[in-house]
Amino acid sequence: AQSVTQPDIHITVSEGASLELRCNYSYGATPYLFWYVQSPGQGLQLLLKYFSGDTLVQGIKGFEAEFKRSQSSFNLRKPSVHWSDAAEYFCAVGGNNNDMRFGAGTRLTVKP
């Protein structure tokens, strides 16, 4: 069965520092991978997605993620974090069916 693990529950970075959020997945076939962001009291917003092709994908708000099949990972990165990036981030894996699995989320705090 497909599953997603986000090892870090909470991460704190300083504004302007680089960011990497980890995601590991388990899926029987080629996965469709996603990163979502959720601000307090809001729904989830899609940041970026990977289907196939180039393993480095670009998303909104300056985020990118790299698919590494050998490591079953899809880590999210940003070179320079802004205070407005403070939120909860969810990694997800899905396929052709209506069954997208979400990780437990990583809460990002940004220090001034």
Place this chain on the structure above:
Amino acid sequence: ETGVTQTPRHLVMGMTNKKSLKCEQHLGHNAMYWYKQSAKKPLELMFVYSLEERVENNSVPSRFSPECPNSSHLFLHLHTLQPEDSALYLCASSQDGAIYGYTFGSGTRLTVV
């Protein structure tokens, strides 16, 4: 309006009340979902409707009753809830499964007193 709209944004109800959550999508998608998001727990998939037919019910208690009258609207009818049902209820829609990702509404914050 565009995207996925959920109403109400906030709801407080007693354990003996009956209320309904509404979700509307303006994206022409063919699948809709209800998720429950509780503090410190992963997103829980409750119901899936594809082409207006329920395709999944993840062992959700019968006090939650979904309804999908057409491809644009999804309801979650609530009755005799428990305090542990207090959570953020999120609606989402998609086209052709999870291939392109889901579009989420802003959620309904439900408090059961």
